[in-house]
Each structure stands twice: as C-alpha cells, then as structure tokens.
Amino acid sequence: SMMTFFMVELLLQVMREINAPSRRENRGESKQARCLRRIVLTMPTAMTRPERRILEVRMNEALAEVWRTTQLADTPKPIIQMQWDEATATQAVFVYNEIVERFYGDTESFMHASARCCSDGNGLRIASLDIGGGTSDLIITSYRNEGRGLLPKQEFREGFQCAGDDILKGVIENHVIPAFLAYLDARGCPDAQVFLYNRLGPVQSGESALRKIRRQQFSQQVLVPLGLWILGQHEKYQKFDTEHQVAVVWDQVFGRGQKPAAAVLEHIFSYEGSPEDVDIDDFSFTVSAALLNKTITSVMEPFIECLAEATYYYDCDFLLLAGRPSRFPALRDLIIQCMPVSADRVITMHDYEVGDWYPLRNSKFQIGDPKTCAAVGAMICALSEGQLDDFHMRTSQLMMKSTARFIGQISQGKINDDYILFRDIDMEKDDQKISDATFQLHPPVALGFRQLDLDRWPATMLYSLRLKKSNLEGRVPNEINVTLTRLPPDDDPREKLFEVENCVDENGDFLSSKLVKMGLQTMLINNLHWADTGCFDLSGVK
Template identity: 40%
Template sequence: MIVFPRYKKLVSLVPGGPLQFLDLGFSLDQIPRLREEFWEYAETGPQGETVWTLLNLKADEDGNGYINRQTGAPATDPRPGPHFGKPIEPQYAISLDKAVEPFLDQWIPLPFLHLAPGHAGGETTFRRGPANWCRGRLSRLPDNHPSGHTHGLTVVFDPAVEGDQPDAYHAALCRQDVAEGAEFGLAARIRNNDWFLQRDWVRDWIKDLYLAHLRSRSRRPVHEEHLEHHVEHLARYLTLLKALDRSGVVPRVRVIDPDRFQPVQVDLVLDIGNSRTCGILIERDESGAPNMSNGSVLELRDLSQPPHRHSEPFGSNVAFGTARFGDPNDWSLMSNRSTPAFSWPSVVRVGPEARRIALRSRREEGQTSMSSPKRYLWDHAPRRQEWRFCPETDDADAPELPVTSGPLVMHVNDQGTPLHVLEAGGRGLPADLRGQVADPVTAPVFSRSSLMMFLLSEVIAQALVHVNSPAQRGDRANSDIPRQLRRIVLTVPTAMSIAERKIFTAWAEWAVQIVWRSLGWEGAGTTGFRAPPQVRCEWDEASTTQMVWLYNEVAEKFSGDIGAAFSVLGRKRGSAERPSLRVASLDIGGGTTDLIITTYLDRTQGAAGVIEPRQEFREGFTVAGDDILKAVIEAHFLPALRAALEAAGVADAGEFLTRHLGKDYSGQAEHDRNLRVQFVDQVAVPYGLRILHLAETTPLPEAAGAAVTLRYDDIFSDPEQEPRPAVLRFLEEDAMRAGAAGGFRLADLEVPVNLEEVATTITNVVEPFLNDLGEVVHHHGCDVLLLSGRPSCLPAVQATVLRKAPVSAARVVPLNGYKVGHWYPFWTPGGRIADPKTTAVVGAALCALAEGSLRNFHFDTARLRPASTCRYMGEMTAVGQVHDAHLFFSGLDLDGSDEEELTATLKFSAPIYIGFRQLPLERWKATTFYHLGFAGQTAIQNSRGRLPYDVTLTYRRDPRAEDDDPRPGAQGNLRDEGVFEITEVTGVDGMPVQPRDLDLRLKTMREENGHWLDTGLLTVV
C-alpha cells in the first residue's frame, strides 16, 4: 500500500540511527511550467582528457540575452580564443517530461545540504555537504490513486555520523552538525549545487542511468561518444531537482541531539508462525509504562519497491535479496565516506517482497528462498547447495550471486552461526554447532535452522526503521526524541518442544546481536536509543489469544469488575467461594493446531482486582492450515490439471503428474526438482488459496451444490504475481512431448470447483484431531471455547467443532468477527476482528502490559510458564502414534526437580522416529522428537548380516543445567525434554558395533527432505 504521511515543514532526524525515510506525494501536472535551457562546452583536463562543463541559462528580463544561473552575470563564452566573452544562447532545453524519463523508479543522489547561517540577497545558501547521505526515488502512481497524486518521491537519509567537524567538502554528517542541531534542505539551484555536480561519482552515477534509459528506447547500440549533447544527463538531473523543489512537498530536515534526551522505549511483539507473521510495537508513555493506546502495527518497508509499505500480517517465507539504494556500479565509494553508505543490516527479505523477488529466481546454482525457517529449528546441518541472492532484475541473464556480501554476513560463518558466539568458546551452543570454524562466510551453506536468525534480523531492522521514522515519531508525543527498542517479545506454539523453544530463543538473541554488529552499534552500552533490546519468549499463542478475549470481556465490557464477569461467564467449582472461569482456546495455525485450557481465579483483594491463571492442559498437533491447503490442491486442482492434460492428448496423465509433482526418481535433474518446487509455489498454491478463499466466504448452506470455475486470469490478474515462463514450460513442453500434439497451455486451464466437495475435503483433514481435542475440552468442563487462527474462519472447520460441541454452541466463540473496542491495534470499521491471526500478538502485548500497566486489569503472567507435554516416549508408527509395546519411558515428570538418567534398549533394523505423547492413550497423536538412523553409507555397509542391532539409549535430564544456562539472556526453569545418547550397540552376532555408526539427532519433522512447500512433492491420485 502506498500512503503519504503528513510532515511538518521542518522534519527531525535521529543522527547515528537507522536509515530514515520520507514518503512524499505530488502531481507533476500541477508543477508550474518548467523548461530549463543549457549550454555545454569542452575543455582539456590536467591529464589531457576532455572535460565537459554545463551552464544553466535563463533569459534576462528585457529579453535581449541570457543570464548564467551559476554567476547571475550575462552568459558569455568562457572558452579561450576568438569567441571568449561573446554572448551565448542555449543549445538545448529540457522539459519536465524529459527530465523525469531517465530517473523514474531509480535511486538518485540528492544534494540535501547543510543550510548556511547567512543569506546572500535573500536567497538560501548551503555548505558543501553532506554529499552522500541522501537519496531519492521518483515513482509513478497507479491511475486514480486515492491521494489524488500522480507521483511519489521516496527520500532516504543515512544519518551515520563521521568525524567532529566538517571539512570544505564532507560526505556524511559530523558531530558538529549534531551539536548545532543543523538544518538541511534540497539544493536545487545550480549556483548551490554546481560543486556537487562536478563530483565524479555523481556524474558517473547519473550518466549510467541516462545511458541505460537511451539504450532501453533504442534498437541500435548507443555509444556515449556519439551523443549530440555530452552532459545532457546532468541537464536532465538538474531540471528534475528544480521540479522537486517547485512541487513544494520536500521539507527541510534538522538533526536532533539524541544524547540530550532519554529515549522513548518501545516493545516489539512478534508472533512468528509457520505460515504468517504478525507484529506490533508498544511505546512507553512519559511515566515509563507501556500503553496499549500507544500501540501501532509493525510496518515493513518494501526495499525493492520503496513506496510500498506493508502493515498486515505477512508471510513467514524468506528470500535472500540485496538491499540497494541505487548505484549498482558503486560509484559512491569515491565519495570519501569512512563508513559504508546506505548499508542495510540484513540479507533476506520477508513477506510480500520475499515472495515477489523469489518469483524471478531460477535457482540454477543454489536455493534462494524457503517457506518458513520455523519448520526447521531442529536442522543445524549445513546445506549441500549454497544459498544465492535472488536476481536483482527480471533479466533472464541476471546473476544469482552467492550470499557472501553485505554487512551481516561478515558476522556469521558458512553454517550461519554467529562468529562472536564461536569466538567466545561456544557456551550456550547446541552440541552439533560446537567446534565450527569462526571465519566469515566464503561458502554460504547456512543451516535451515539458522535462517530463523536471518528472518528475525530483517524484522528487527525493519522495526528499528519504523519506530524512528519521521512519520511514526511525528504522530506521537515527544516526536523529536529517538526511540529505543527495549524488548522483543516472542510467542511460540503451545506444544512446541522446550528444546526447540530454546533454539528459537537463541536465534532471536543472536539476531539482535548480529544486527547491532552490522550497524556498528555493538559498543553502544545499555543506555541510549542504541542499547540492545532484551528477548522474552515466555508465552504461547493459545494463551495469548485467550488474553484478548479475557481482557475485552473483563476490562472493556465489565469495566474491570472481575466478580461480575466471572459470575456471568463462569461458575463456582467445588468448594470455592468465588466463581472461576475456565477457558479453552483452539488455535489453528499454518503448521500446528494448539489447545490450551486455563482456569482463571478471582484473587481480588479490596478494590484492586487480580486474576490468577492456572493452566489445566496443553496440547498441540502438527496438522493445520498447510495440510488443509495441500489436501485442497490434491483433491481439487490436480484432478482438473489431469483432465486438461488428458483432453490435450497426454496418454497417461496420472503417471505424467506423478513423475513431475509426486516423487523424486533416479537420474532426476536438480533443475527439474527446482522447477517442481516453483510450479507448486507459483501455480498450485495460488489456485489452492483461491479455492480456500471461496470456501471461507461461502456459508455451508450456500455451498451445497455451488460450483465455480476458476480460470488462469482470475488467479493471476496481477502481472507481478504471474509464474515465471520457465515454470509454465516445465509442464507445457513435457506435455507436448507426452502426446499433446496440439499444444498445452496452462493459461487455458479451467478448474471447476464444487464448494460442497471442498468442505468435505477440509472436514476430512481436521475432523480426527478436532474430535480428540474436543473430547479433552468436554472432559475439563470448560465454560468457553475460543477458535483462532486463519483456518478457523472456514465454515467447515467451525461446523466440525459444533457437530460435537464440547461446550454449548453459544459458548463457542470464533474470534474471526469477534467484536472489540478501539483499543485493538488491528481494529477495523465495524469493530470486529478481521483476521484472527492478529489475536496472538495482541494477546502477547497484553501479557506484557498486564504486569501493572493496564487499566481495570491486573493479571499474574508469571503463572503462564511453558511446560513440556512429554510423558510417554517411544518409537513412532508410520501414522504418528506411539504404541505401548514400543514405549521406552512412561510416566515422565519433567516438572520434577530431580536429576534423571534412564536407559532403554530397542531393536534397530532401519531408520526410526522417536516421539512422545502426554496421555496414556495409544490412539493419541504423538509429537515427533528424535530421528535414529545410519550415520552414512559406510555404516550401512558395516551393518550387512548384522541386523537387527540391539541399541541401548540413555536419556538424561539435569534440571540444574536448565537453570544455569550460560547463554546471555537464557530463561531458567524451562524444563526441557532432556537429551538422548547412544551408549551401546550390539549386532545380531553378539559383537559390539561402534555407536558412531548410528546417528541420533533432534528432528521434529517426519518428511525426509523437508516440508511439501519446499520440496514441491504432492500426492497424485
């Protein structure tokens, strides 16, 4: 979305802070008529080279000659010889349209210079600098933009401070600028910026853009030496500067002195899901307390389309991408800055930008993107292929370079582990990360787990820019005081293993540390706006979702009267004197479905109302929205694709699809596997999401018999979202070779959708586990059941819950459409929650505020501590269960304080998964935990004739080690599930086997090669 904030005439910037942006809108056709005239001439330089100089002329008042704008004197020929001193006339003129053409959608350097204290003849004068701290990008807006503007100008400042005092020429801010509270403005007149135009790096940068523009419009080669006007690029650039000045929208700026003020502290609250991520920012008021009314939605700046800013929940997908603010040939390295100009402390993009840049990736030499790092927290293994940057342009020959450039990669090694952690001895590192080489990246084979740190680094960088942006500060109190990111609060799935939660927390802490190092802030100390934030990872998504409902009911509807609220919503239990409220929340996300049941007790003493939570039950299954999407693609998109292939003449369309989308096979080229992944991502998933959108917006009674036909143009109406041609050819060309003699075009594909059948598909996915969880809700006698997460919006999901309603139907509350007050940061007109994904992050913010900062609401969040659901552990079956006959350990008490060491022996003939469940029910779905397999091909060869092995596993858990975690910021009292170790292996012949022949490692995903969104593997029926 492109929105233009309102700015004051004098905008404040934070020196030494992150990049700061201005978004300015205006209409070119409202700029007074602009036509600049020029005269250029050549001289011989000191090395014998030809140097061209540009003069900007204007007609004098009596119309008898021209004035040189640089000097204000009559324009005369400056060249030695017979023409010296004779009047000159313009050689050519530049109109506004011609000025804009070469620079549209391109970053250009802007002479945003220090305003001199004196004035000459009433005209503003400027100092010579800073020369390389401001850039701008002009963009054409869509027709009929709501703002009424035709164009947008994005201006970015790099406020790094270099040196104490300015020289005659300086490239960046200096400390004297900060001490003076200096003001800066756009120097659009040639008499103020001629020295700037003479800088080689500026001239070369502008010339490159001009020549690229000419070549894009010409069918013949364009050679610089054949141009009629040799510095027309500078003439067009100068005319553009005057147009921007005349638009009246470019404000002046001043730098504040951040050391004069205590910064305003801000909490960043994040809910990072397997599918989508959501974030909000909470400012603390003048009392130092966080305040929900000071909350705002995290905004992502699209770095490759900078006018766009995204403030909705965004995809958790990541794509490696360079962050360039123009200057592809690095001319500005000659500007004499001592620090890198316009450096961005991240190498990945997230959300809409990640998806867009990944669309143009060919993946010929390595992977460039991934669906979600959260799925792979367990995987610390280096990748076989290097990670590559997505190409910067749509050019088919644009390179996909290895991820070895950028400030961040100087602080991690090839596996993605932070160097400073390794250099400190690796304390707090998981065992499989220790012993790595502490050298900067040369071969980027980052583990999939480490990409969580990369994702968080981008989100943190975006948050730093957002909270300190002039637009964000300008709308709030203390607008001239910098903002400090004080805390980062993260939510986690309810049943995430504690082992994974610790890994998640570690990557978050390391993300902060490497962003700070990339910005050069590692020595900032613990005060000031550059002090690093603390990371808190304490609350689960289902609990925080409950907080939204509980706060809205108690604090808003009952004005904080806990007794009255609990009397209406809850009941008395047992011999309790006061009624309590027992709430179950079912959070269906992209990757997990989580249930938590909590009893809320009224602990009010006097006038101060206090709510004490007591968690009764928690559980989570790895069946959720992604599984629904996959099932819909397989049941409704693939059959239509198969029918189209058969109609085109493909003899065995089922086998054709199985070979292309359903399996890996011997001899398959990596190129084809990459195209399969991209086909699923760029073609199948958009169709699947559109089908789910139809299912979500069609009530079940209307779905009966309802049929819709989806066409290619319906799905890809936005040209930017169309699949790459090579992805379409992946199926189209092979289809022709397989019998489609008349050709086969995916653009002609029609997908008939029966919405009643879609509802049945959804029900078949969710019914088994929803019935199990509903049984638990009924057993605990809950008062209310909340439904959250995007899939909970599907009528088929809601109907599945209601068919065996564990509470009365009136007490089942889908949070999609739940009515909330204006306090809700994602409030929409009508006052209803439009996207239940937002409830987890808002609830986490409430948890942070409930520790004494919420009116009418005090909540004891210390009791919402994480806990493991590991009680029964053993070998998993193919359908994800642990049968009693295959149990290793039962009745585990991970909340106990005693050290444990247990052993178990199992028969091993082939790789197995070890999992756990918390209920003494064989039918209960287990959580995948560890994988036991052969260590390599040599180990497999050694096993011939000696299987099955008798493998003795030792399980250890030391609660003291958990409390004494040496990692900075580590949270004590996280009772994790312990660790396994292979202590003895014996062959069937009775002879010992080296334990190292077997590999036992944490692995919480059953798929061998990864999630279906990353492998492209579907089930073709």
C-alpha cells in the same frame, strides 16, 4: 541458519518501523529516536523443550548480530521474553476485552455472567484452539477472581502437527490437480494422468536438477495460489452451504503482473504429442462446497476429535477459535459437531467484536485476521501485571510446559504401548530420576512422544536414530541393542535431554556409541516438506 537470518530480518524491520519518520511524527517527540526495550516471542503450545532452547539461542544470536552490525554496542539490549504460547495469547485478548470493554473493569461481574449456572461463579475455564499453518494447538486455562485481579492456572495443553498447510495440500491434491487433469484430457492430450504423475508425483529416478527446481516453482507459483484462492473464497461465507460452488478462473487468480514465469508453465504444459497448443489463460474450474468440506474434514477430523475430547473432559465455559483456518465454515462446523461446548459458547475470533484499543481491528470493530491475536495477546500478557487500567492478571504464573510424557518408537503417527521407552516423565524437571531404556535398533528409527497414556492419541516426532554414513561401508552387526540415557543438566547446554549411552551387538559385545547418530527431528516425514519439493500424493487423482 535460516532461523537466525529470519530473526535478524525481523529485528531490522521492527527497528526501521518504530523509527520511521511518519510514525515518529504521529506519536510525538519526532526528534527522539526509539529503541527496543523488550522482545516477546510467542511459541506453539506444544513446542518441545529442545526446540524452545534452539529458538532462544537463535534469537540471542540474531540480537547480537544486529547490535554488532548497526553499531548499537553502547545501547542496552532489549529483554527477551519466551514465556507464553499463541493459544494463551488468544485467551488474553478475549479476557481483556470482556472485562475492560463489556464489563468496564468489573472482574467479578464478568466471572458471574460468563460462568455457567453449574459453576460456583468465581471460577471460569476457557479453552482456546489456535489452528495455524503448521500446528493445531489447544490450551485450557482456569481463572479465579482474587479481588480485582485474575489468577490463571493452566489445566491442559496439547498440539498436533496438522493444520493449514495440510489443508492446503489436500485442496491441491483433491481439487486443483484433478482440474488440470480434466483440462488436459479435454484438449486431447494422450496419457495426461501419466504425464501429471511424472511432473507432480514423487521424484523419478535420474530426474534432472532443473526439473526438480521447476517442480518446486510450479508448486509455489501455480498450485499454491490456486489452492489459497479456493480457501479464500470458502472462508467468505459465514455459513456452510453444500450447494455453493467456488469458481476458479485463471485471470482472476493471477492478475496483471502476478502470472507465473513462462519457464515454469512450460514445465507442465510443454506436452509433446498434444494435438493442439495448450492455452493456460482459459483454464477454469469449479469446486463444490460439499467436496471441499469433505477434503477439510478428512484432513483435520482425527486431530480435532482428540482436542474436542479434551475440551469436553475439562467442562470448559468457552472455546475460542483462532488462526486463519478457523475462518473456514467447514472447519467451524466440524468443531461444533464434536460438541466440546455448546454451540453458543464457541467464539470465532475473526468476527469477535473488540474496542478501539485493538490496534489491528477492521472497520467493523472486529479482529478480522485472527492470527493477530498472538501478537496483541502477547502485549497484554507482558503488561497485565500493573501497567493496564482496569485489568490485572498474574500472567507470570503462565509458563511453557512440555507435553512429552510418553516417548517411544513412532509408526504411522502413533506410538504403540509395546514400543514406549520412557513412561510418565516430565521433561521440565531436571532432577527427575529417569531409568535408562534399551531397545533393539532397526535403523532408521523415529522416536516420538505423546502426552496421554492412550495408544490412539496422536504422537509427534522428536528424534531420529540412524547409522552414521561412515559406518555403512563396514560390517554392520545383525543386531544392535541401543541404550538411551537422560543427560545431566550440567552436560546438556543445548537441552538435547537424551543421548546414546552404549550399543551392544548380538553377542553382547560393546560397540562404539558413535556407530549410531541421534538427532532432533520434529517432522514425521523423512523427505522434505511438500512445499519445498513440489511432490504430491496423486494416488486418488483419476
């Protein structure tokens, strides 16, 4: 598994770093080897229970492999903690810095100063929105002061599979590829739009393996760097300005030694019938901030509106914004326009000032990269019950919880109420009585979940049901009615949670339950991710 290899690599890098001669010399006792005592993994806020179980298994497999290959069998293995999510870690950074740095350890003063006048002064409710590469996660937590410590209580959590990668894809489709089209048209290339569609659109029938590889390489070596450059320039501006123009110049994006491979460029620019050779080195274009804002808004608005609605409903005192995309002025303005809290209560973590305790701060004593909040916040959560001066928070009360309460057939990212199979369930409770669900199968079927009893609430993929390939050659019944059942905990070591109980045809005859394959699938698309294929939606490119 790639995840296991990734974990192995991560562990080896950590062990190398903590035992580096320079680090040991700076920290004292340079002759004493360092060892890992604890590994804290933060997870996406709405990560499902089956996914968490798989991650735990992969982490333990990687740890066992590292201990075996590095001959550390006599050394105790570190404890693995998988208890907190990334959005909770962001809140830990904020609360710790406010109490320790700004209120000198006076928790009561922090609560009274931070809570709005409409509250009782002893309670505080904070929402944190972590927008990463793959998911946008919201956690709402209330805090109460108990003596010199804080008692947190999670009120609401949600996560959607729309984030930075989707923004990047939108920038490539709406700005980078149209610029290539204009570039080819300006040089008299005939049928440039058709040519780009064949190179960057859906995979064509009979397309060679080499072209598929070149398509993916062109995406990673050319399109992605150009898209990231545009977003990188956009995030440098503190305020949104519709008149601003982002200039993209080939030589600036691809400096010395960073240019794409010649074979990759030939895939797109070896153009038969072109009246002149295409010199990519003079490729340049501009993107207006207004159009860039339109792209970012169109991608994120449906999901941000839902998360802002939940934040407003819970009447939060603060909204913390973390994750790299939170630095985009267009995205910050979109969130403020939704008015989940007053504008002065929206805290962007990248320019949030911290004390010298923060290990990854920039020269301005700001966090800088908001993604570091996940690691630093996890450290605070792990040490907050008795190991930090002037700060105590009962983080043992914070646990991951499933947001899958309504499971059903998903279509276009939503679950219609008529297609819900399991209602108001709690996947964290093994003893909950859940009735079996029967439905007519029209394979392949995508099963997803949502948290709220609202048809308009975005849904997330969870399972896929399809006929096994070995059964496709034989007679397939005209009608297949499938019954799903909840697995008993003792028969479910990998926490799959549900399985196919039986299959019945149109005559009421029982079919083999092995006719249908049910598997975990957490991506809504059936094909590979766009970053793996290099395929884009070019329907709007003109």
